[in-house]
Amino acid sequence: MQLDAKIPDGPLAEKWDRHRFEMKLVNPANKRKFDIIVVGTGLAGGSASATLAELGYNVKTFCFQDSPRRAHSIAAQGGINAAKNYPNDGDSIWRLFYDTVKGGDFRAREANVHRLAQVSNNIIDHCVAQGIPFAREYGGLLANRSFGGAQVSRTFYARGQTGQQLLLGAYSSLARQIAAGKVTMFPRREMLDVVIVDGQARGIVVRNLISGELETHAAHAVVLATGGYGNVFFLSTNAMGCNVTAAYRAYKKGAFFANPCFTQIHPTCIPVHGTYQSKLTLMSESLRNDGRVWVPKKAGDTRRPADIPEDERDYFLERKYPSFGNLVPRDVASRNAKEQCDMGKGVGETRLAVYLDFADAIRRDGRAVIEKKYGNLFQMYAKITADNPYETPMMIYPAVHYTMGGLWVDYNLMSTVPGLFVLGEANFSDHGANRLGASALMQGLADGYFVIPYTIGGYLAGTPQRAVTTADPAFKAATQAVNGRISKLLSINGHRTVDDFHRELGGIMWDYCGMARTNAGLEVARGLIQNLRAEFWENVKVPGDPGEFNQSLERAGRVADFLEFGELMLIDARARQESCGGHFNEAFQTQENEALRDDENFCHVAAWEFTGEDKEPAFHKEPLVFENVHLTQRSYK
């Protein structure tokens, strides 16, 4: 199958306008004749549901939490980018576009990224109108700060709770549409399959997490905004419920999965400290505005940080990257932290940590200023570690944070299954091989408020569809399959818990498919995962019944999918014989140990097609064409 990204013709800056003009429209009176299913209520799904309902469509929205307000987007801390150029420091749509393409190590589609930069400004306007209390300057205008991979200040924020405020904005718009009867909200539902009729996505099967019943819903189009799959690593900064299930089920129904190995390891997280640990906590990247990263110059130095004199410290990011300093992109910062620890310079009990030091900033600006900027982050750090970061440097280490890979989508955000759209972190589209800070919130809201409302109309207006209800045999077949799997999981009654398997899977992924990868390691890991998966289906113990509130069963289904999906990540990582962004294959590096791309052979999106249980997936290639930016070795020196 030839992948067609459907990128509109014309000059880059005019593509989106032209496309909006050329797309067919659904007339206002007809919109109410269309039903749209949206799975997910994070920034992407929440904003999409609200906006589609505002336009007049009938929307059914689903999430697994007890309330749409609790989607994982709520946890985003640092901020959201936009090309407003309010600080007058040289920003522009073009610069945001360029930084994002470069930050992604030239593995994203130009046209999508440019559109993202274009609509970024509308997002901020809309969010302010919704009553989001962004940080402001004394004069009452909006404040900005800097994030990694950029030399301008373009990040808007609401203390350390930007995601919360943006999500509550989307949630409030969603609530308004629920009250208006345009959105029917189904919380505590987990989507377990997509239903395809005549080759089009026409519905879903969900499990009601309270009663355990399987329910079916039909619609004219299905939108997945189900977030990222970082929890394949078990330990990550993602919320506990984040999963790949919805996306993976869609993959098994024909949607291609793009670049699954592109995962982001975030440099500033609280280090792992015990085997019981259930998740890792991010310390926002915004901290690198004022915090300085360092390790002792001497390997094995166990003195307390205060006892290490200035000239025996190595501020390695400032030393190696003088122009970006502590604000290099995440992949670069993470790899450097790992490198220092590998050289024996790590600090703390486990030696797997580096310092993030605010002493200079506090001396320069005073404690009050630092507290105002980062108070809640410092408090969170203190709560978890029982250390006071105002007095002693924070200890940080990289952790899995975000997944750039996702379901393949074209310019309209439609997957390879007609009528199945994918938004937010769940798609692969805008961040290439590495995402810059504060751009996931931007992308989720761009997709939901400003892209899908147009492109889904183009699809609905231009696609003949027959009437389909949940009585269609395809719904019955999908429900039966889901039921069969649930019964199987509950019947095994083995000796190991779901979490136990998940933790082991995470260990394999982190060791072999984490910050550094090798061909040999990736192959070893495949064998390990296959064995673990086989054991899972013989030896997992899932207590309880299908027809009840059963959280072990929920987790079992998710881990079962991770056990298959993890292998797809390994296959993708092995196939990409280059390093780029977050994908670092040790065999491909520059003399300075930076990721070494191979543009001749790998300047493409790898899109994988499911071909059957236990069969090799089929590889498809979408070549990336760069007409507007020049491919270079990324440099942050």
Add this chain to the structure above:
Amino acid sequence: MTKTINLTLKVWRQKGPHVKGKLETYHANNISTDMSFLEMIDVVNEQLTLDGKDPIAFDHDCREGICGSCGAVVNGRPHGPEKGTTLCQLHMRHFSDGDTVVVEPWRSRAFPIIRDLAVDRGVLDKIIQAGGYISVNAGGAQDANAIPIPQEVADKAMDAAACIGCGACVAACPNASAMLFVSAKVSQLALLPQGKPEAARRAIAMLCSADKAGFGNCSNERECEAECPKEISITHIARLNREFFKASFGSSVQ
């Protein structure tokens, strides 16, 4: 420094909304003091599972104190003994070896129990649906800097907006009132110029909705403020009351 402690837990077990529940005793041994409260329950649940028993059901997701999913009454206090802390951020270093810890769900008529510690807080969404928003469609907004907002005002709005919708205020209140929750939203939006046009209608609609949902009235007990993990101040309730009176007497919107 890490150490381990042993605890006796008494946990409320209830299979569903219509069956009787009771406190069951469990032993949580070798609990690292670096664990969070929820990680401690994870450990107990792993053992229950291996013993062929039903693990304890409880809501949780972010484990960072921001999603508002988690919550239980620990030794009589919503979210446990630490001030300004959600259950997921409560660490075991605040407990001592040998402690007995009683863990119960939020108790309120408006929050039926689903199972064990998990309750149905859907009515909080209903209250927001009644008016906790600014009526603006995507696409029509003016430039974000068109209306300057004094920093103190934005800060105050942000203080109110920090509410995570966990419901602890309701669980803490002797009247099971949701006033702190309602006032946080009303106050955030009433403070901002964008929210003013609908302020009157919003206050009335949200209060009526809370009434209908079966939440009690506020009699100034201040328990909510003491237990709120985000330390939302009851001055917001005063602002809500002002908005409500303004709305009832001074406006044509009823």
